[in-house]
Amino acid sequence: REFERECVTTWKYRPFLPVREDSKIVSLHEGGTPLYSCDVLAEEIGVDELYVKFEGGNPTGSFKDRGMTVGVTKALEYGADVVACASTGNTSSSLAAYSAKAGLDCVVLTPKGKVALGKMAQAALHGAKIIAIEDNFDKALKLVRRLCNERDEIYLLNSVNPFRPQGQKTIGFEISDQLGFDSPDRVVVPMGNCANIWAIYKGFYEFRETGIVDEIPKMTGIQAEGASPVVNAVKDGADRVVPVENPETLATAIRIGDPVNGPKALLAIRRTEGTAESVTDEEIVKAQKMLARLEGIGVEPASAASIAGLKKLVDMGEIDRSERVASVVTGHLLKDPEEAVDVSEPPVEITAKYDEIISELGL
Numbered sequence: 001r002e003f004e005r006e007c008v009t010t011w012k013y014r015p016f017l018p019v020r021e022d023s024k025i026v027s028l029h030e031g032g033t034p035l036y037s038c039d040v041l042a043e044e045i046g047v048d049e050l051y052v053k054f055e056g057g058n059p060t061g062s063f064k065d066r067g068m069t070v071g072v073t074k075a076l077e078y079g080a081d082v083v084a085c086a087s088t089g090n091t092s093s094s095l096a097a098y099s100a101k102a103g104l105d106c107v108v109l110t111p112k113g114k115v116a117l118g119k120m121a122q123a124a125l126h127g128a129k130i131i132a133i134e135d136n137f138d139k140a141l142k143l144v145r146r147l148c149n150e151r152d153e154i155y156l157l158n159s160v161n162p163f164r165p166q167g168q169k170t171i172g173f174e175i176s177d178q179l180g181f182d183s184p185d186r187v188v189v190p191m192g193n194c195a196n197i198w199a200i201y202k203g204f205y206e207f208r209e210t211g212i213v214d215e216i217p218k219m220t221g222i223q224a225e226g227a228s229p230v231v232n233a234v235k236d237g238a239d240r241v242v243p244v245e246n247p248e249t250l251a252t253a254i255r256i257g258d259p260v261n262g263p264k265a266l267l268a269i270r271r272t273e274g275t276a277e278s279v280t281d282e283e284i285v286k287a288q289k290m291l292a293r294l295e296g297i298g299v300e301p302a303s304a305a306s307i308a309g310l311k312k313l314v315d316m317g318e319i320d321r322s323e324r325v326a327s328v329v330t331g332h333l334l335k336d337p338e339e340a341v342d343v344s345e346p347p348v349e350i351t352a353k354y355d356e357i358i359s360e361l362g363l
Contacts, residue, residue, distance in 0.1 A: 299330075
């Protein structure tokens with residue numbers, strides 16, 4: 001119990017969170033994730049000062065836990081019996097865990113065969129009712145929104161829910177807090193359904209408006225090349241996000257073609273004079289390995305998109321070397337262990353002889 005009292009969580013920022021009844025708070029000690037100073041990676045990428053915010057340190061291994069602690073708490077306040085979501089994986093893992101903690105039933109719609117094994121395992125073990133549809137995430141979201149609109153007892157907890165970003169904005173709070181209540185020049189974020197970039201912007205905005213920090217960083221969003229509708233809108237100077245049909249990328253967490261929070265992402269980027277860029281799957285894998293092998297930080301592919309995008313923007317001259325950059329990596333390596341094995345060198349198999357080991361090592 002002493003640890004529980006001292007543990008730094010999302011609820012450190014309770015005055016900024018829209019919850020009425022503290023007795024209803026559902027928490028698994030989310031938040032308080034590391035902000036790593038990555039000097040070796042900074043030199044490789046070409047910036048003077050780089051920090052990596054590791055959201056894989058959350059209870060279910062992704063940033064989604066920050067939103068779920070607030071969202072599931074609100075579900076209890078509203079008297080819901082069932083919570084539901086559509087998911088590419090991390091949302092389902094998080095919702096399943098928090099609903100189990102709250103004693104609520106959980107329904108998850110996923111695109112069949114498109115969710116990483118680590119995430120499916122979490123949702124299943126926590127007892128969620130998983131329904132796999134023969135279509136993509138965008139269709140799953142449309143169906144679950146209809147379900148929740150027509151059934152009052154089922155509470156929707158996708159990022160279209162206004163309370164999810166209220167929890168996720170604490171990423172911005174923590175980055176500034178961990179930097180001595182200062183803001184970096186730029187924050188780089190992977191974008192799927194695009195709630196996170198908006199939420200982090202909102203966190204810095206609220207801290208600025210209350211006088212805690214002086215500046216809001218340039219919000220910079222990164223998408224996979226095969227699922228980049230927001231990037232297209234930014235580059236085209238468009239006022240709306242045109243969906244991408246049949247989005248495809250190995251970064252399953254951001255394989256979304258019609259992000260419901262796309263308009264908010266555009267606002268966050270443009271209000272802060274930020275930018276957006278897309279990266280190939282090959283660039284994502286290269287960044288994933290670079291982060292793991294230079295800094296010891298293991299992330300799933302979608303998380304590595306922010307590192308890949310940062311490097312690409314530096315190489316393009318869009319980001320100056322002198323900038324103080326914080327890159328958010330959103331999910332743990334073990335969210336998608338199969339991909340990690342597939343892109344890594346296979347084990348060397350030899351007989352159990354010492355001389356053969358010496359020979360293999362070239363000693």
